[in-house]
Amino acid sequence: MIPMLQYKYATDSNPNYTTTGKSSLKFQLINQRADFSFALFSGGLSNPNLVAVSNSITFANPKAPVFPRLAQGKSWNEMTVTWTSGYDINEAVPFVEWGIEGQARMRSGAGTLTFDRSMMCGAPAKTVGWRDPGFIHTSFLKDLWPNIEQFYKLGHRLSNGTIIWSKKYKFRSSPYPGQDSLQRVIMFGDMGKGEHDGSNEYSNYQPGALKTTDQIISDLENIDIVFHIGDLTYANGYISQWDQFTAQVEPIASTVPYMVGRYKTDYGMFRFCIADTEHDWREGSEQYKFIENCLATVDRQKQPWLIFAAHRVLAYSSNYYYGQEGSFEEPMGRESLQKLWQKYKVDIAFYGHVHHYERSCPVYQSQCVTSEQSHYSGAVKGTIHVVVGGAGSHLSDFSQVQPNWSIFRDHDFGYVKMTAFNHTSLLFEYKKSNDGKVYDSFTISREYTDVLACVHDSCEATTAAS
Structure with missing residues (x-):
């Protein structure tokens, strides 16, 4: 069926x-x-x-390569290209042809994976929700020159030598770590998908997804990398919705890196440390060691902007549920990690899971470390925590109590844009998906010596004897 x-x-x-x-x-x-x-x-x-x-409707080539999505590779000068097709590796050899316009093109082979119904956990994925996923191909474009426009096409070489091509795409390779250039970052979570034709679908409860997608597409020339921090499609066991989601984000994901999952990545003047909140993050765990290593190994003179992100709220949220629990966080979140954020002077931490927007003051141990709300300068005394899970799914309610660390709340669909102008100046903007206008913002101005400055619990304790 x-x-x-x-x-x-x-x-x-x-x-x-x-x-x-x-x-x-x-x-x-x-x-x-x-x-x-x-x-x-x-x-x-x-x-x-x-x-x-009705009679059947057939695509000219239903197996054609479609829906490319980019991601940063393991190193800053590597780009991962993933796409979907109907060609098994035994039927056609997948590759990416790429290079700088007007210069010789290179070809990079791709790996191929798929899955079948038996791998699904249960209904509906094994029953009414099942649909053949086709084949998923991944190629790695390596040794890219920094910050240069590259063109690429997806290809499948058939056994008779014929090549099936996708259309032509382009992306700009990443700046090298520490490169002083304009760098613009989008952050959001919990988007989901919708249909531009107005049709309904299973699990149709992401009313803001298309608004967010369309606003980002309209500003794509002014965006360099996108972070989607959890809850991507809300497919809920209906395999076809992964195709629908990748088609929806294709204009974005085929042009700039579209980052998901747990990883460490460098982008110019930024270091991003992304945690997985479905696995243990407490002190002593493998993930805790990963987080600390990511935070500790960045050179803040080259990469001054240190960003932490996770799906579930590990720090501060006045969401109704967290308020009812009295914790205003995921259990044992900030208790486990706040000393790392403080020690390594994380600038901003982002979370999804809760479907609205909320920004904290620079905070440590539930206390604001400054009364300033729109411009921050000098030593890093605390981390700004931002819930940005209002990209598309049904909105979440706030608790009736607004804690003192919560300085801006918005019950609407939206996303965040960060712009690093140089090593000392950062602009943060929260934009609503309805109109793309800025509704909350702040700036950070900071010298390297400010990052080095000791503040509460950020430097090793010393005594006169030491």
């Missing part, structure tokens, strides 16, 4: 459909490696009865 992917009501375009029998509906189809048919049902969703089925 093939599941229904999208649906509309015949009364959407003609409220009198039940009496006239006439209606006109439009659907946007994406290549999912199989034919499509339209079906007419009576009885609604609760008691559907099949009335008629």
Whole structure:
């Protein structure tokens, strides 16, 4: 049984459909490696009865490579390219052709993976939600020159020598660590997906997803890298929604690195340390050691902007649920990690999971370390914690109590943009997805000597004897 992917009501375009029998509906189809048919049902969703089925609609090449997504590689001068096709490795050899415009092109081979129904945990992924995922290919473009525009195409070489090509894409390679250039970063979580044709789908509760996606696309020329910190598709066992999500973000992810997961990555003047909140982060754990190593090994003279991020809120949130618990955080979050943030002077920490926007003051041990709210300078006395999980999914309520460390809250869809102008100046902006306008902002001005300055619990204790 093939599941229904999208649906509309015949009364959407003609409220009198039940009496006239006439209606006109439009659907946007994406290549999912199989034919499509339209079906007419009576009885609604609760008691559907099949009335008629259309002829099949076939893509010119349903196996064609589609939906490329970029990510930073293990080193700053490496770009990972991942895409989807209908070609098994035994049928065609996957690769990426890439290079600088006007110069000789290079080809990098790709690995191929897939999965089958038996690998799924249970229903609906094993039953009505199952759909063949095709094949997922990944290639690594290495030894890139910094901050230069590169062009690329996805290719599959068939056994007869014919090459199936994707369209042409481009990206700008990453700046080298410490490079003094304009660097613009997008941060958000919990976006999900939607349909531009207005159709409905399973798990249709991400009303802001398209607004966020479209605002970022409209500003893409002014964006260098995107971080999506958890809860990507809300597929909930319906495999086709991964294709729908990758198609939705393709204009972004095919052009700039679209970062997900747990990792350490350098981007110019930034060091990003991203944690996995589904695994133990407490002191002594493998992940705690990973986090400390990431924070400790950055050269703040070259990379002054140190950013921590995780999906669940490990520090401060006045979300209704956390407020009811009385913790205002994920259990044992800041108790385990705040001494690391303080010791290594993390500038900003980002979280998703809670579906709204909230910004704290620079805070340590639940106390604001400054009364300033819009411009920060001098020594790093505490970390600014930001919940930015309002990118698309249904919004979360705030607690009725607003703690003293919570200085801006917004119950709406939005995302954050950070702009590093140089080694001493950073601009933070929170933008609403409805209009792309800035509703909260602050600046940081800081010299390297300010990062070196000792503040409470940030330097090793000393005595007269030492």
